[in-house]
Amino acid sequence: MGSKASILLQDSEIEEIQRETGFSPHQIVRLYSRFIALDKTNNGYLSREDFLRIPELAINPLGDRIVHAFFMEGNEDGVNFREFMRTLASFRPIQEKKTNDLNNREAKLKCEL
Numbered sequence: 001m002g003s004k005a006s007i008l009l010q011d012s013e014i015e016e017i018q019r020e021t022g023f024s025p026h027q028i029v030r031l032y033s034r035f036i037a038l039d040k041t042n043n044g045y046l047s048r049e050d051f052l053r054i055p056e057l058a059i060n061p062l063g064d065r066i067v068h069a070f071f072m073e074g075n076e077d078g079v080n081f082r083e084f085m086r087t088l089a090s091f092r093p094i095q096e097k098k099t100n101d102l103n104n105r106e107a108k109l110k111c112e113l
Contacts, residue, residue: 008032017082021089031088035081045078046070 009032014025023031038050048067057063070079070087079087 008036017085020082021085022092023085023089028085031085032081035084043078045080046084047078050078 014028017028051067
C-alpha cells in the first residue's frame with residue numbers, strides 16, 4: 001500500500017469504513033485514490049459536476065439517477081469520502097449471513113442425488 005492515497009488514510013479510518021461498508025482495506029484505498037483523482041478542486045468533497053465528469057456516468061442513461069443517489073442525504077454542496085463510501089456500499093451485492101437451499105451449493109447437490 002505504498003500509494004499516496006494509503007498515506008492520507010489512517011489505518012483506524014480504513015477499519016471504520018470497512019466495518020461500515022463491507023469493503024476490503026484494499027478496495028477502500030483504491031476507491032480513496034479514485035476519490036482524490038475526481039476531486040479536481042482538492043476541497044475534500046465531490047460535487048455533482050465532479051461526478052458528471054466521469055465519462056461512464058456522462059454516457060450512462062441512468063447517470064443522473066446514480067449521481068442523485070450520492071446526494072440523497074441532504075448534502076447538496078458535496079459528498080465527502082465517508083458519504084461516497086456509504087453510497088457505494090448500497091450498490092454492493094447483498095450478502096446474507098444465512099444461506100438458503102436456493103443459493104447453497106451443497107443443498108443443490110443433495111437434491112440432484
